[in-house]
Amino acid sequence: MKKHYDVIVVGARVAGSAFAYEMAKAGYEVLLLDKSTFPSDTLSTHNFYGNSLAMLREMGVLEALLATGTPTYKRAVVQFEDAVIDGFFPEVMGETECLCIRRTHLDAILFEHASAQERVTALEGFRVAELIEEDGKIVGVAGVYQNGERGQFRARLVVGADGRHSRVRHLAGSACLQAVPTDFASYVGYYSNYKQDGELHAELYKMGDKIAIVFPTSDRLYVVGVMFPLKDEEWMKRFKASPEEAMNRILRTGFAGSPLPERILHAELAMPIKGLLGYDNDWHQGMGPGWALVGDAITFKDPAVGQGMQDALYGARILTGVLSGFPDWDASWDEMASLYQARMEEKMMFHFHLACQYTKNAPFTEEQKLVNRLIASSPEATSSFLGIYNRAAGPQELEQAIHRLIPVQEAASGSSEPA
Incomplete structure (x- = not known):
């Protein structure tokens, strides 16, 4: 195979494969590398909103993803304490559905799609160990094949798409511009026989100092994530001793007043629980002489907001x-x-x-509780709230919708004073 390219992409999951595809379409010769082989799994909430589906359709890969049998959904139920926000994601870029597809399907399909492009050379099982630097600029990579042999490749640009612990970022010396540490431990499990009321939908709960998320996903499973404070020594001990038992217990006892305890009672864990104990919401310098970063390598956000996958697609295009x-x-x-x-x-x-707000263990203020109830009371405000997640609406639309509700709330309470 060739040793010189326009671009070397290190990491071939969502960000790397999407970027390799985009660059090949733009006329560049690309070498796409990954230390893993596909299909393979990785810890992720793996959700795409409608705006992401539109980009996947434009890339020509959406039909293959849907052919896995992964269901789409367009409804979300968000419960913030006693406020239940139940509605549908607004249409965006011609799409109304969302897709939460397991990484074993997603990454393999994206990698195959990128590899099939005329100007892409793909190589699995190659671990980058060093960046090659000449005259103050990165000019290539050196690494190791799975059989232990060493190899080198050169390019005009090396791009790190190798995740939140990016080796390319570390070797290139990218500066961390912002870092907000989480207050939470996160655990994720896949469940079968999880039954929802009505049509398939995403679920988000914030009750006291705990958060839970639920998405319908591939292989007739639901992915269920729970977050609790890192400083909660009792729950930390439980999860370390028996993750499965602790997961079921926290879902049954930590979300009283929601449908989650009843639903998880009849569900069955399909594979081992995985955990993420502490992480930063971070933002790094994205480019320097001969190198650049995309996906989680440049910015990692709390998975509770479900933005990482679509930002990987956006970053590849940008x-x-x-x-x-x-x-x-x-x-x-x-x-x-x-x-x-x-x-x-x-x-x-x-x-x-927004992710930095979710990542801090801060109770809702009385003003926030009022706002949550106002959103829950209005289909317009609910649509704007959900539209923030799929980029169909911005914060200004939600603010305007809430302000229009305040006179109604005041009239209902018989008060002329602000609530």
Whole structure:
């Protein structure tokens, strides 16, 4: 195989395969590397909203993903203490459905799709150990094949799509620009025989100091995630001693007043519980001479907001657009880096800050409780609230919808004073 390319992409899951596809379509020669082989699993909530489905359709991969039998859904039920927000995601980019597909299906299909592009060379089972630097610029990678042999490849640009513990980011010396540590431990399990009322839907609960999320996923399973404070020593001990027993117990006892305890009582755990004990919501410098980052490598957000997968797709497109606008990369690293950072922040920073709010163990204020009840009382406000997640609406639309409800609430209470 060739040793020189326009771009080397390290990491071939969502961000890496999407970026390799986009760059090949833009006319660049791409080497796509991953230390794993596919199909393989990875810890993830793996949810796509409608805006992501639109991008997957444009990439030509959506039909293959749907052919796995993974169901789509368009309803969400969000319970914040006593406020139940129940509605449908608004249409965005022509799509109304959402898709939560297991990574064993998703990553293999995206990798195969990227590999099939004329200008993409794909290599599984190659672990990048070093970046090759010359004259202050990254010019390639050195690594190890699964059989132990060493190899090197060179390119005009090396892109790290290798996750929240990115080795490319570490070796390139990318600066961490923001970091907000979580207050929570997170555990995830896959369940069969989980029964919902009505049509399939996503569930999100925030009750006291605990959060739970539920999505219908592939293979007739539901993915269930729970978060509790890291400082809760009792629950930490329970999960370390017996994750399955602790998961079932916290879901049954920690979410009283919601349908979750009854639903999990009759469900069956299909595979071992996985945990994530502490992490940062972070944002890094995205580009430097000869290197760039996409996906979780540049910014990782709390999985409770479900934005990581679609931001991987957005980042792939944004980086491709920046690179395509500069014929001479070597003369433009600073300009490209500045433009890439600005476009990424414009697209994703609101949801990054939203994730930072979720990641802190802070009880709802009385004002927040009132706002939650107002949203729950109004189909318009509910649609705007859910539209924030699939980018069909922004915070201003939700604020306007809430403000329109305040006079109604005041009239109902018989008070002229703000609630």
